[in-house]
Amino acid sequence: MSAEIDPVKLMKQEVGKAAAALVESGTIVGLGTGSTTAYAIQYIGDRLKSGEIKDIVGIPTSFQAEVLAKEYGIPLTTLDAVDHIDIAIDGADEVDPNKNLIKGGGAAHTREKVVDALANKFVVVVDSGKLVERLGSTFKLPVEVIPMAITPVMRAIAKLGGKPELRMGIRKAGPVITDQGNMVVDVTFDSIDNPAELEKTLNNIPGVLENGLFVGVTDVVLVGEVKDGKPLVYEM
Numbered sequence: 350m351s352a353e354i355d356p357v358k359l360m361k362q363e364v365g366k367a368a369a370a371l372v373e374s375g376t377i378v379g380l381g382t383g384s385t386t387a388y389a390i391q392y393i394g395d396r397l398k399s400g401e402i403k404d405i406v407g408i409p410t411s412f413q414a415e416v417l418a419k420e421y422g423i424p425l426t427t428l429d430a431v432d433h434i435d436i437a438i439d440g441a442d443e444v445d446p447n448k449n450l451i452k453g454g455g456a457a458h459t460r461e462k463v464v465d466a467l468a469n470k471f472v473v474v475v476d477s478g479k480l481v482e483r484l485g486s487t488f489k490l491p492v493e494v495i496p497m498a499i500t501p502v503m504r505a506i507a508k509l510g511g512k513p514e515l516r517m518g519i520r521k522a523g524p525v526i527t528d529q530g531n532m533v534v535d536v537t538f539d540s541i542d543n544p545a546e547l548e549k550t551l552n553n554i555p556g557v558l559e560n561g562l563f564v565g566v567t568d569v570v571l572v573g574e575v576k577d578g579k580p581l582v583y584e585m
């Protein structure tokens with residue numbers, strides 16, 4: 350009897366492989382965070398190992414990406430050592446028809462925004478379940494906040510009409526702590542009508558480091574889907 354293959358895992362694998370195929374020899378590559386990008390990192394490592402590509406360096410967007418890159422043999426560098434990023438590959442929690450995103454499900458959106466926005470080509474990898482008509486309809490908006498400002502920031506977000514919740518750890522008592530040592534507030538908005546404006550408004554609250562709205566940053570969205578039991582990848 351053959352084991353059932355998880356369709357979501359299959360979509361993530363295929364879209365990760367398709368994104369890894371876009372990486373060319375001699376390039377600087379932004380390495381995103383999350384379970385979908387993890388496959389892309391794995392396949393970039395495979396292509397390096399097989400000699401299909403050479404001389405690439407990665408810039409990780411999180412501790413997780415750094416650990417995976419090391420595991421799969423991708424040499425790493427930092428933003429201090431380079432003057433550009435050729436391509437960045439990263440996941441998303443929601444993608445709207447204008448290729449605007451909500452990110453931060455892995456609490457890594459601050460570093461992700463730095464790296465993804467710097468890239469000459471930013472490739473988003475998602476399964477089809479992440480496509481939405483309107484941002485905020487299925488996923489709460491993550492906001493990274495410095496710990497001493499958590500109470501006033503949550504109050505300010507509530508005044509904007511959002512419902513903020515402090516993200517709590519799983520298998521860790523207390524709040525999630527980001528790679529920068531900060532906390533994350535997940536905010537429910539009834540409707541995000543103007544993502545560009547909300548991105549700026551939230552970042553203007555003293556104590557907010559960065560929020561998970563990525564507006565006008567994406568170049569390419571690769572979507573993984575399973576049709577009749579077979580995985581396929583298309584560009585949105």
Ligand SMILES: O=C(CO)[C@H](O)[C@H](O)COP(=O)(O)O
Pocket residue numbers: 381382383384385386439440441442451452453454455456457458461
């Ligand atoms: O923004 C992120 C991390 O901060 C991730 O890219 C996003 O949460 C998608 O993750 P996954 O591919 O595991 O669904």
